[in-house]
Amino acid sequence: MEIALTNTLTRRKERFEPADPSRVTMYVCGPTVYSYAHIGNARPPVVFDVLFRLLRLTYGEGAVIYARNYTDIDDKIIAAAAKSGEPIEAITRKFERIYEEDTGALGVLAPNLTPRATAHVGDMIALIEQLLAKGAAYKAETGVYFSVAADADYGKLSGRSQDELKAGARVEGEDDKRHPSDFALWKTAKPGEPSWEASFGAGRPGWHIECSAMIEKELGSPIDIHGGGIDLIFPHHENEIAQSESAHGHALARVWMHNGFLTMDREKMSKSIGNIITPRELLEQGWQGETIRWALLSAHYRAPLDWSDDLLRQAQASLDRLYGAVLRLKDVAAADVEAPQAFLEALADDLNTPAAIAELSALVTAANTAKKPADQAKAKGELLAAAQLLGVLNDDPERWFRATFGERAAEIDALVAERVAARAAKNYAESDRLRDELAARGVEVMDGPSGSTWRRKG
RNA sequence: GGCCUCGUGGCGGAGUGGUGACGCAGCGGACUGCAAAUCCGUGCACCCGAGUUCGAUUCUCGGCGAGGCCUCCA
Structure with a gap:
């Protein structure tokens, strides 16, 4: 199957062809580990998890190497440690x-590699030495800087010219850069801050250099896919390209992918604005991990997505429909089949998850209308195979509908049993009273020919 | 100020130069003791203006509106 991906570098959707189909490499910028990630931060891991699953299906599970880093040294971490008095490593771990x-609660598979910046400082130092030797970087009082002037095609990812950068640059007083767009590769050690020895002076790495060094060390460049949030295009990814390509003389990544933002009331979700909500809080509110995941995948990854309770409500309703179908076929063994072509083609078309979800919906209808056992087995198998690629339908269907009840499930079972008895005796006044009582507890009871079942009310 | 993205029904959200997916919600029907679930059916939309075209929601230009990047940021 042919996969097409939108490449930020060319601003076009291109056919994806890995350099080596037996070793497909992907790197996604991971978190700076100093506080809780919010739901907007969770979009890249979820989106690229779907891509990871699709690539593994296409090229083979062992053929895809996915790395997602941990930034465990940076200004914010140092500030957090200073504030709390805890050691840096305690905070980052x-x-x-x-x-x-x-991310696990959101059904995100573990990447193959999760390199830490602090474990690669030596690699960063070596890279900086190369850049200094090539004249692409220079040493100043406050640190070592990358010289944008030395890089002829600087700006190619974000589509900025050097002139634009000069015009747009803000006044910065506290450092000694030669050009406002130059950026720190290395920050000279300050008292009380962690530092590493280097030939060009003790200090700590700048942010951008870590990804360049870790990609080179862990995956080897050029990698096939480099992903992250749209806000990383400039300056982070632009600078990664500048460093790596200046040092190595070849491309850092062949395809650059960027996901759009999550918004709240149409405004970017961000810690500084304060309009954030964390996966943790949503889970505490009783939303299930798959519901959150589904909501994140309900829009195309490059489009903005406005986060709201209504979005979650709709996501849960959609998943309820899927789980309802699986529950209905709980006694049918799923056939060992692949996800249908139309579903795969939707995902292969630049990860069009909304279109894939539409195909999933057709599979649900097929599962609900199948009468013959063979058709049911096939429908169930296709539904599960497709859902697997999106990373949903991992829960037991009964548990899905009852997850929020925990210990109280037993007493609800008892009430439902009472109601079954009342109905058998045609005591409908009593059975309706019991239904009302169950409804008051958030339970929907469903009568079928072979007894009654229950689930949380939508 | 420079650069960029977007504007589809009550809501979410794909897509297309020519009968406008899909889900949620609504409505009607089947089913049910009544419901729920499910199934069947159904109403409702392409920001405005001009241009290109036999024909534009889809292409071009302008306008209006929303958002983002240019500084840490998923």
Whole structure:
């Protein structure tokens, strides 16, 4: 199957052809681990998780190498440590663990590699030395800077010219850069801050250099796909390109992919604005991880997505329909089949998850209308295979509908049993009273020919 | 100020130069003791103006509106 991806570098949708189909490489910028990630931060891991699943299906599970880094040294982390009095490593390890829990709750598969910046400082130093030797970087009092003037095609990713950058640059007083667009590769050590020894002076790495060094070390460039949020195009990814390509003389990544923002009331979700909500909070509110994931995938990854409770409500309703179909076929063994072609083609078309979801909907209808056991098995198999690629329908269907009840499930079972008895005795006044009582507890009871089942009310 | 993206029904959201997916919500029907779930059917939309075209929601230009990047940022 042919996969097409929109490449930020060319601003076009292109056929994806890995350099080596037996070793497809993907790198996605991961979190700076100093606090809780918000739901907007969760969009890239979820989106690229779907791509990871699609690539593994296409090229084979062992053929795809996906790396997502942890930035575990940076100004914000140092500030957080200073504020709380905890050691830096305690903070970064704690939030790495939290990040893994949160993404795991959203059904995100673990990447093959999760390199830490602090484990690659030596690689960064070596890269900076190369850049200094080539004259692409220079040493100043406050650190080592990359010289934008030395890079003829600087700006090619974000589509900015050097002139535009000069015109748009803000006045910056506290450093000694030669050009306003030059950026720090290395920050000279300051008292009380962590630092590493280097031939060009003790200090700590700048942000951009870590991805360049880790990609080179862990995957080797050029990689096939480099992903991240749209806000990373400039300056982060632009600078990664500048560093890596100046040092190595070849492309850093062949395809650059960027996801759009999550908004709240149409405004970018961001910590500084304060309009954030975390996956953790949503889970505490009782939303299920797959519901959050579905909501994130309900829009195309490059489009903005306005986050709201209504969006979650609709996502849950959609998943309820899927789980309802699976529950209805719980006694049918799923056939061992692949996801239907139309579904795969939707995903292969630049990860068009809304179109894929539409195909999923057709599969649900097929599952609900199938009468013959063979048709049911096929429909169930196709539905599960397709859902697997989106990373949903991993839960047991009964648990899905009852997850929020926990210990109270037993007493609800008892009330439902009472109601079944009342109905058998044709005591409809009592059975309706019991239904009202169950409804008051948030339970929907459903009568069928072979008894009654229940689930949370939508 | 420079650069960029977007504007589809009540809501979410694909897509297309020519009968406008899909989901949620609504309505009608089947089913049900009544419901729910499910199935069948159904109403409702392409920001405005000009241009190109036999024909534009889809292409071009202008306008209006929303958002983003240019500084940390998913």
